[in-house]
Amino acid sequence: MSRAPAVDLYSDTLTRPTAAMRDAMAAAEVGDEQLGEDPSVNRLCADVAARLGQEAALFLPTGTMCNLVAVATLTRHGDAVIADAMSHIARSEAGGAAAVSGVMCDLLDGPRGQYTTEQLRPALAPGTVHRPHPSLVCIEQTHNFGGGTVWDIDHYRAVVDLAHQSGVAVHVDGARLYNAVVASGVDATEWGGIVDSVWIDFTKGLGAPIGAALAGSAEFIQRARVLKQRFGGAMRQAGVAAAGCSHALDHHVDRLADDHANAARLADGLEAAGHVVQRPVETNMVWIDPSPTGRGAAELAGRFLEDGVRLSVVGERLRAVTHLDVTADQIDVAVSVAAGLRR
Numbered sequence: 253m254s255r256a257p258a259v260d261l262y263s264d265t266l267t268r269p270t271a272a273m274r275d276a277m278a279a280a281e282v283g284d285e286q287l288g289e290d291p292s293v294n295r296l297c298a299d300v301a302a303r304l305g306q307e308a309a310l311f312l313p314t315g316t317m318c319n320l321v322a323v324a325t326l327t328r329h330g331d332a333v334i335a336d337a338m339s340h341i342a343r344s345e346a347g348g349a350a351a352v353s354g355v356m357c358d359l360l361d362g363p364r365g366q367y368t369t370e371q372l373r374p375a376l377a378p379g380t381v382h383r384p385h386p387s388l389v390c391i392e393q394t395h396n397f398g399g400g401t402v403w404d405i406d407h408y409r410a411v412v413d414l415a416h417q418s419g420v421a422v423h424v425d426g427a428r429l430y431n432a433v434v435a436s437g438v439d440a441t442e443w444g445g446i447v448d449s450v451w452i453d454f455t456k457g458l459g460a461p462i463g464a465a466l467a468g469s470a471e472f473i474q475r476a477r478v479l480k481q482r483f484g485g486a487m488r489q490a491g492v493a494a495a496g497c498s499h500a501l502d503h504h505v506d507r508l509a510d511d512h513a514n515a516a517r518l519a520d521g522l523e524a525a526g527h528v529v530q531r532p533v534e535t536n537m538v539w540i541d542p543s544p545t546g547r548g549a550a551e552l553a554g555r556f557l558e559d560g561v562r563l564s565v566v567g568e569r570l571r572a573v574t575h576l577d578v579t580a581d582q583i584d585v586a587v588s589v590a591a592g593l594r595r
């Protein structure tokens with residue numbers, strides 16, 4: 253299909269900067285970020301650190317680099333990193349943790365992307381002459397391949413406490429942490445303030461074109477800054493990007509509730525049209541099981557696309573993601589297309 257799809261639910265990474273965001277970026281005060289002299293970057297980092305209940309933050313080009321830097325900072329070669337089997341670190345980063353930090357991923361297969369404390373406990377056993385030493389536990393909030401699911405705060409705290417009791421650090425992949433904040437009503441400081449490392453992405457639901465920020469103790473960030481330099485993540489007049497991120501934090505957080513409402517509307521409409529969706533739908537994602545339609549995931553996605561609705565295919569499932577550039581009217585278009593594709 254050559255023209256753009258009428259309704260693009262492929263990912264919340266598709267958002268374009270709004271006119272107001274572009275204005276903020278154009279007006280940004282800038283300096284040499286690598287020298288620590290970019291005022292817009294410094295302002296953003298101070299804001300992110302405060303919002304996440306941490307001492308300091310580091311501006312990085314991508315969320316993938318936040319995971320890469322955090323794992324490299326908090327582990328040694330040959331250590332084990334404990335993560336959910338469907339986590340982005342394990343599945344979507346070209347093996348970065350293993351390739352760069354030389355760690356093994358100890359993957360726990362938790363329900364909807366969230367392993368239980370019972371699954372975690374044995375994995376925290378200290379290293380022996382045979383077993384690798386576990387030095388880091390990773391939590392993904394919200395959990396993407398788990399279904400856009402939100403870790404419950406009590407479950408989250410129990411995981412963090414258990415890891416810390418074993419002397420193991422905790423890293424939070426918060427690519428969509430603000431979706432969890434809005435869905436749960438639990439403030440970002442509550443999630444961020446009790447872990448060793450946490451980051452947010454500005455290029456998902458928050459709608460900025462470039463940037464992510466990693467937060468932690470001052471000592472952690474000092475060490476992380478060296479790795480940022482080593483990995484080529486240090487920038488120059490990055491305030492142009494950071495101003496877009498600050499604009500996103502100021503203007504695009506509360507509206508994530510609209511994305512969640514649109515996802516709920518889509519899920520209800522799909523079910524009413526006879527499709528099978530993963531429940532509950534907690535944030536901005538709807539995962540569809542194509543099997544009752546008698547079509548494979550790729551084939552069903554192809555049929556949707558012919559009718560102007562783009563979804564993504566993840567394994568044997570379809571994923572629809574709502575975002576800043578998707579309206580409630582477009583959701584209704586997607587639902588009417590879905591109704592024609594039941595059989």
Ligand SMILES: *Cc1c(COP(=O)(O)O)cnc(C)c1O
Binds near residue numbers: 314315
């Ligand atoms: C998108 C994503 C990342 C990586 O972020 P980028 O900014 O695309 O590099 C990491 N973790 C999760 C859960 C994500 O969804």
